[in-house]
Amino acid sequence: MTATTDRRSYDTLLVEERADRVVVTLHRPEARNAISGRMISELHQVCELLERDPKLLLLTGHGGVFAGGADIAELLQRGRDEALRGINSRLFERVRRLPMPTLAAVEGWALGGGAELAYACDLRIAGPAAVFGNPEQGLGIIAAAGACRRLPELVGESVAKQILLAGRNLDAREARAAGLVMDVVPTEKLLEEAHALLDRMARSSAAALRLTKLVVDSPGAHPVADDLAQAVLFEGEDKKDRMTRFLERRSRA
Template identity: 85%
Template sequence: MSPYRTLLVEERDDRVVVTLHRPEARNAISGRMVEELHEVCGLLERTPRLLLLTGHGGVFAGGADIAELLRRGREEALQGINSRLFERVRRLPMPTLAAVDGWALGGGAELAYACDLRIAGPDAVFGNPEPGLGILAAAGACWRLPELVGESIAKQVLLAGRNLDAPAALAAGLVIDVVPAETLLEAAHALLDRMARSSATALRLTKLVVDSPGAHPVADDLAQAVLFEGQDKQDRMARFLEKKDRSRT
């Protein structure tokens, strides 16, 4: 029996596919789902693999569980229940991809923002309506969304209540592509397949350097030094040169 009650988890050799699965609540992010996503993070930290995150039933996640939020007070807010999970997702060692169709609102949007990449179906909608509920988007959107789409668009979403539909999300650079709903997961896996053909160590170190704050030439040099000494680099470059030589003959 699966240990997960709010997720569908499929483990493959090079990736883990996680489907948010609370159909009775539009996949709203509950405390139980947070705990189970922490378990997935632990799995990916122990055995680094790509992550594909999606939602069941044509909805990514309709937000956090409002009934639970209503019961939370100052102490729960200070615990950063969602924000600490989403930051853990952000810091996973290998690239992460959110495949979003339908609603990605509130905490659902913030979970998608925490992934390295997002791909959307035509009905995808990103939004942060938290101020209308008397709270703010406190699980990363207030600083992560401006990094992703720029301050102006972020303020339109966070302050003016604008929702970004799929074309707007694509225009803003929030998603890498918009594809038909029936091929969304296929396109997501094709993107992961492309990354999986790269050196896993190079992907890990590239993500680590990109996510490092500020200018980081020393980090660049150190990461490159590790890769230069690896057999993977030797093999890949030798194959490249062999292929180039064959093309000339």
């Protein structure tokens, strides 16, 4: 599969564009890939790219760490006005709403804003050293970039409160048991398995993936939404081609 490096200027990300996916590596090795204002801006650029040309997204971290949190030095300088701007939460919501499925491959620490970025992805797989946690209350703030809303949906209210109120961290095994990650794989195979999962999705209909995600993420899901999405797909040539090939294979079996 041909891969190209995105020619835009990124200081905090490594971005690789492929035919059917974009691979983004958080890259601030001097700060455990902490999420800074610059990284937020650059991730917005990636979102713009994926909104204009929808592809699968693989998000991971450099150097055995996903993201050790938000940049505390920057948070210290933020006040009420910055909080109301939702600097981190607006980005993570944008990631959540990307047209095609997103996957976080997490090894090492995914704390605070780093955990919330992983929560915003559709799917997560982990290496054995992965640790998820939200220690914001110890810094006098809340996990305001999505954890308070998303975590109860992902792991249930009880486990979410253990993380958000009692400061519990989930290691890779616990994260899998709680349903936060779909699989735990050896470190050396993490990206290989992540790409294998994306390969499997890429073989599906892109239109079906987009509409399925749209329906699943729609608030107050309604049967009419399913019907409308299905109506669009039923008229598509992709559906006709795939079903015809399926029937032809079955007739030859």
